[in-house]
Amino acid sequence: MVEKVKKKIQTKFHEPESVYKRRWWILAVLCLSLLIVMVGNTALNVALPILSEELKATNSQLQWLVDSYSIVFAGFLFMAGALGDRFGRKGILQLGLVLFAGATLFAGFGANSANELIAARAVMGLAGAMIMPATLSILTNVFPNNERAKAIALWAGISGAGTAIGPLLTGFVLEHYSWHSAFLVSLPLIIAALISGAILIPKSSDPDHTKIDIPGSILSVVGLVAIVYAIIEAPHNGWLSFDTLSIFGLGAATMGLFIWWELKTKHPMLDVRLFKIKAFGVSALVLILVFFALMGMFFNMSQLTQLVWGYSPLEAALKMLPMSAAIVVSSIISPKLVQKFGKRKVVGSGMLIVALGVLLLSTLGIDVNYGMFVLAMCTAAFGMGIAMSPTTDLMMSAVPRSRAGMGSATNDTTRELGGSLGVAILGSLLAAQYSEKIIPAVSQLPQQAQVVAESSLAGALRVAQMLPPQIGGALSVAAKTAWLDGYSHSLIVGAIVIAASATIAFKWLPNQSEESVDEIVHG
The missing domain is CATH 1.20.1250.20 (MFS general substrate transporter like domains)
Structure with missing residues (x-):
């Protein structure tokens, strides 16, 4: 059985035996990378009252401090997943971690206004979109079928735990340090994930080397960002307001065009027939x-x-x-x-x-x-x-x-x-x-x-x-x-x-x- 698994893995990695032996260590690095994304997505909520006071942020700015992350994150997931399949998931994961570290450093040391923090959070969302799908796709390629369910269960457990760990870390540091510390809590985790990932994670990609679906990538980003933006702003603008309906309509029309294109092109980013x-x-x-x-x-x-x-x-x-x-x-x-x-x-x-x-x-x-x-x-x-x-x-x-x-x-x-x-x-x-x-x-x-x-x-x-x-x-x-x-x-x-x-x-x-x-x- 083990030999069959090793042969299956050998079609994807240059060092199949070493990859198979260290698969649980690889999972640990992937879970650490996922934890960084989850902490970044949830940690800020407990810091909003302090940011409102220190930066004189308006309610709209506070909303965007949270939403800029999730909107960019959702909008770029498809593109990041496709880039990982084409150019290599390990490289996209590592690049995402570096980008996340840069945005974290800017937010913690360079940002002095709410708008600058909003921009930093948007970059964190882009980095998160590169990290999160790469962790699951690498996991899927590293583990054989009989172990994948257990590995995904651990991955999902870390995802859930991150929703509580983020606010806990932020709440702790805010008790002792300034508001800048809220953006630096994940930096040690990023450094650890970068170093361990460079050593342990194998390279994997789409062996067919299909072309990048650039039109599909652009349409998915525009469509998803527009839809999410309309939904988030609807409570402020009104669900039936012109702004909400027009932006949502733009997003829906763009996603319709995206589906049409994905059915037509020979190299779809998302093969919608999977549904x-x-x-x-x-x-x-x-x-x-x-x-x-x-x-x-x-x-x-x-x-x-x-x-x-x-x-x-x-x-x-x-x-x-x-x-x-x-x-x-x-x-x-x-x-x-x-x-x-x-x-x-x-x-x-x-x-x-x-x-x-x-x-x-x-x-x-x-x-x-x-x-x-x-x-x-x-x-x-x-x-x-x-x-x-x-x-x-x-x-x-x-x-x-x-x-x-x-x-x-x-x-x-x-x-x-x-x-x-x-x-x-x-x-x-x-x-x-x-x-x-x-x-x-x-x-x-x-x-x-x-x-x-x-x-x-x-x-x-x-x-x-x-x-x-x-x-x-x-x-x-x-x-x-x-x-x-x-x-x-x-x-x-x-x-x-x-x-x-x-x-x-x-x-x-x-x-x-x-x-x-x-x-x-x-x-």
């Missing part, structure tokens, strides 16, 4: 729906712990740490559950567990109930860890190994798009409920104070601090109550969406990649 395969198409849909609800949930949890319950950034990060442990543990046991019950049942059941956790989170109120918070949070995280790795494995199994970068980019893009939709739509639902419920409590305030209080919970709490204690206290309670009403409604919607994804998984998700990729794509 005919259940393992690929249904997995992509499930991932979009799941991350729609989960990212909306994470967005709400941050505000609940800090604005409603009054935790500091570090305290909030520590309180959410059990979620990370739940994701890691469930990701590890997921392959064993798949062996016993099959992927369809494991993914569907995992989604139902996530829906239950999100529903429990929707019941939390103004009084701190950390026991219920931990139970609900860990329930959702446990279900997520169980379901994500087999879904990812199904999706990647449907893609030829030579196009692993394309498959990985699609996997990552579904998560980013689903997450962007979740934050935008569920956040908009929360904001609409809050604005409606807070009106009676602020009707007697001066006009300017009303506008500030109605704009957000944070604004209402700032106004409350400037009022006499009795009046300010009443406004604070009313604002938190109004916010919690919207919070509950948005999470109930999220739970319904996840339950829908469970139904889709139970009904249509195959237990294995049952169809022949070559027959469907090339037949």
Whole structure:
């Protein structure tokens, strides 16, 4: 058996035996690289209040400090995956790490304004788009079929853990150092990943040496960036405003042109015919729906712990740490559950567990109930860890190994798009409920104070601090109550969406990649 595996690997690497022997060390480097991306994507949230004060950043600038990363990240994933397939995944990964380090250094030492930080975050997003798909495509090429599910489970566990580690690291350094430190927490990790990756990671690429699909790359970037931009800005501009509809229309039209081009060209960056395969198409849909609800949930949890319950950034990060442990543990046991019950049942059941956790989170109120918070949070995280790795494995199994970068980019893009939709739509639902419920409590305030209080919970709490204690206290309670009403409604919607994804998984998700990729794509 081992000899067969070595022969299979030999078609891809110059030193097959040494690659096979060090495959778990390679996975460790890939997971470290992935952790850098996840920390970069989540670490900034806890630093926003300090940045607002120190840099006099507006609400729009604070929003873009977060969104510039995710928009560029989502927009360049396909191009980065294609470049990795063509020119080598190791090289793209290393270049992404160098670019991330440069942007980190500029943000930590050179940036002195919010706009400069926004630019640095955009570069970090580009670097992340180069790093993340490369990690999964290298993993797919290094591990044989019988070990790939376990390796992907560990990869998925690190991805989930990074969502908690980022805020924790940032919260810790902000307790002791200036705001610049928030952008430097990942620098030691980048250095370690660069050195170990240069030594351990083998070279791999598409052996067919197909041409780069430049038109497809440009169309995918323009289309995805426009769609994500429209979704993120819609709560501010209005869902039916001219700006939102025109930009979204531009993105949709561009993506339609992208699909037409990919069907026509001989060397597509994304062979859209892969979506005919259940393992690929249904997995992509499930991932979009799941991350729609989960990212909306994470967005709400941050505000609940800090604005409603009054935790500091570090305290909030520590309180959410059990979620990370739940994701890691469930990701590890997921392959064993798949062996016993099959992927369809494991993914569907995992989604139902996530829906239950999100529903429990929707019941939390103004009084701190950390026991219920931990139970609900860990329930959702446990279900997520169980379901994500087999879904990812199904999706990647449907893609030829030579196009692993394309498959990985699609996997990552579904998560980013689903997450962007979740934050935008569920956040908009929360904001609409809050604005409606807070009106009676602020009707007697001066006009300017009303506008500030109605704009957000944070604004209402700032106004409350400037009022006499009795009046300010009443406004604070009313604002938190109004916010919690919207919070509950948005999470109930999220739970319904996840339950829908469970139904889709139970009904249509195959237990294995049952169809022949070559027959469907090339037949």
